Amino acid sequence: MDKKNIFLFLIILSISCLAGPLMLSASDEVSHGGDIIYDKPVKAVLFSHKVHAEDLGMGCDSCHDGIFQMASLTVQKEADFTMEGLSKGKYCGACHDGSMAFDSDSQCARCHIGVKGYDRAQGIKSGE
Amino acid sequence: MADESTSSKKSTIVGELARSINPTLMSDLYSNVIEFLSGTRSFYVLLVLGLLTVFGASVAGLDAIRMGYRHAYGVTREISWGLIISTYIFFVVTSTGLCIVSSIGHVFGVKNFMPIVNRAVFLSVVTIFAGFTVIFFDIENPFRMAIYNAISPNMTSNLWWMGTLYGAYMVFMAIEYVLLLLNNHKFATYAGLAGLISGIVAHSNLGAIFGMLHSRDYWYGPYMPIYFIASAVMSGCAAVLFFTWVGYKVNNEKMDKPMERALEAVSKLTILMISVLLFFTAWKVITGLVGAPGKQAAIMATLAGPYAVNFWVFEVMLGMVIPFVLILYTRFKNINVSFIASAMMVLGIFFMRYDLVIVGQIVPAYHELGINDVPALLPYMPSLHEIIITIGGLGIVASAFLIGERVFRGHKDSGVH
Amino acid sequence: MKINTENLKEDMNTVSKIERREFLKIGFLITGVFAGGTVLSLASNIRGAFASTGEFTEKYPYKPHYSMLIRQNLCVDCERCIEACTKTNEVPSYGYRTIILEKVVPDAIGQKREFIPVLCNQCNNPPCVRVCPTRASYKDKNNGIVMIERKKCIGCKACVLACPYNARYFNEEVHAIDKCDFCFDTRLSKGEKLTGCAAACPTGARKFGDISDPNDFVYQMIHQIEKQVWVMRPEAGTKPNVFYMKA
Secondary structure (H helix, E strand, O other): OOHHHHHHHHHHHHHHHHHHHHHHHHOOOOOOOOEEEEOOOOOOEEEEHHHHHHHOOOOHHHOEOOOEOOOOOHHHHOOOOOHHHHHOOOHHHHOOOOOOOOOOOOOHHHHEOHHHHHHHHHOOOOOO | OHHHOOHHHHHHHHHHHHHHOOOHHHHHHHHHHHHHHOOOHHHHHHHHHHHHHHHHHHHHHHHHHHHOHHHHOOOOOOOOOOHHHHHHHHHHHHHHHHHHHHHHHHOOOOHHHHHHHHHHHHHHHHHHHHHHHHHHOOOOOHHHHHHHHHHOOOOOOHHHHHHHHHHHHHHHHHHHHHHHHOOOHHHHHHHHHHHHHHHHHHHHHHHHHHHOOOOOOOOOOOHHHHHHHHHHHHHHHHHHHHHHHHHHHHOOOOOOHHHHHHHHHHHHHHHHHHHHHHHHHHHHHHHHOOOOHHHHHHHHHHHHOOOHHHHHHHHHHHHHHHHHHHHHHOOOOOHHHHHHHHHHHHHHHHHHHHHHHHHOOOOOOOHHHOOOOOOOOOOOOOOHHHHHHHHHHHHHHHHHHHHHHHHOHHHOOOOOO | OOOOHHHHOOOHHHOOHHHHHHHHHHHHHOOOOOOOOOOOOHHHHHHHHOOOOOHHHHHOOOOOOEEEEEEHHHOOOOOHHHHHHHHHHOOOOOOOOEEEEEEEOOOOOOOOEEEEEEEOOOOOOOHHHHHOOOOOEEEOOOOOOEEEOHHHOOOOOHHHHHOOOOOOEEEOOOOEEEOOOOOOOOOHHHOOOOOHHHHHOOOOOEEEEEOOOOOOHHHHHHOOOOOOOEOOOHHHOOOOOEEEEOO
């Protein structure tokens, strides 16, 4: 194979890589970011885009980029990404305040999936 | 009992013992050795095979100690007692049964049972020894046991009573056998009675180890100690029928009339005990089907779950129903059929012990909470080490039995007095 | 920002009558499954939970009477307690002194998941102590903790079978049975006030205390008529010193 062909091949490859997701979003099959699993400050919390965007019909702009960055897990770096922060209306607490959605002070294990849930999501078999 | 004798009585004991050791004993012993060396080739093949399994088991046992039992055995945190414990129970149940059956003749004086006494007493010592040998490889710190069992006893522990009394039992039975050899039947009877009492108390305590675990529905209750005694008598009958028949084959001899009558009597007792055990088993199952969910789950595991083959084929059919039919059909008269029946029973009884130990542990502790990732029934599979040690225990009994048949000339010294 | 707030309201106050009836139905079907243990009736609540009054004080006169309260709904399975326990007590990888059970109830409304921490219940009536042939397992006369004198342990594992809570295992490193001792050896005897797990718990799901002291938090939490307090496997008659409730 000569150099020209390789060059051509790379171009086609990069176009298809870029076009694939674009076409998917155009056809509206996956319009959200799937499951986000936070592992800090504790393991672990599950945020389901499916529940919020599909089942509840919330738009992307409900949270992005006001409360959460588009890049996942960015918020984990914040010092106030804690239950205390949430109860002050930050992050998840913006909605989960007991009136708009269930209070972040209640139903802990509804979002917290624990080390067990984290390991399951990572495909790690639970140990002893 | 022998312990209550006064000092004057003690001197009589010594006197009688001295008289019973007559000068012919040494020449007897010498001819015994000659007798032993004159066995057939198949006898020696069997003996060598038996001794090889004992050797193999010793290697496996030492290897297990080196590796750590957790690695060598199939036992887990949840199922801590496995094949080796069930084998131990198999041996001590058989031993206690042999003691009880022999006591019918020797302690309680039922003439028909006299011919089987010597062999039964000898084998009761052998089987309890085999039991102690296998459990040595299951107790993590057996040497600490020797010390702290004595200096730090717990009187509320069934395990303590069981271990201590079985230790005494083995000594009593060994003394009884020596006295039988010396033809000192008066004191042999005392030793036999002491052995019988300590054996029965020890054995019911073994049942109570399980029966007093109030968090284990499958075991808990007065059933276990009672069941253990009843099933010991059944096991003892099966062992007598089995080993007496094989003993005569090994010695290539024909049974005389008293021995045939004795085996007929044992066959009758066998039928009685199988009936009792069938009754016990039926009601264990029926009562288990109502009540505590943990017990139901365990019972269902034996009826239609992973232990169904063990239960129906081995415990019920081979262990009880087929032998029952065979012995009853031949009206106790056909010694060969009784032997086949007893061989089936010995196999079936082995599975009874296995299921008794394992099924009591398969229901998880928090089963009623409906916890994730915990199976409804916990798995257990014996490891190679456990299996080899078990076979080695059987090898001890087989080898000692074969040697005993030759050295003690078919155990024929009793029944003539 | 536009949010359909109606869809997000899932507080039980706003659940419709039908949903509530469904919920009750599930509750009746699997009573105790939601609670994570067998719920005690009020009468047995007093007997079971008020473990430090009346005849209990006479029968089990421990001072301090160490106890743990598990506020089950606060547990999020972060497992910092297990990490702390493992580190503090040198628990080997094949064993554990405490563990967190996970239960998922798919047909529950709202929260479908529950975490239940379990550990040695330091029973007032401990089956493990009764079965030990050499008194290697014993109940401390002063504080009621079920302890092990390692050099006496023969490794028969009878206590492992006797325990209704699967709290014991054989530790090869020390060649004896190992179990939770409320960190007595590693912390309490050195002046610490909390067990390793309770100190590490970020949510307050594990509360360690002394139920011989009426001013103690655990004492006060479990001595309330209106609070549902339960213990694990009360039918075993072990009279545990680990209590469960929902905060």
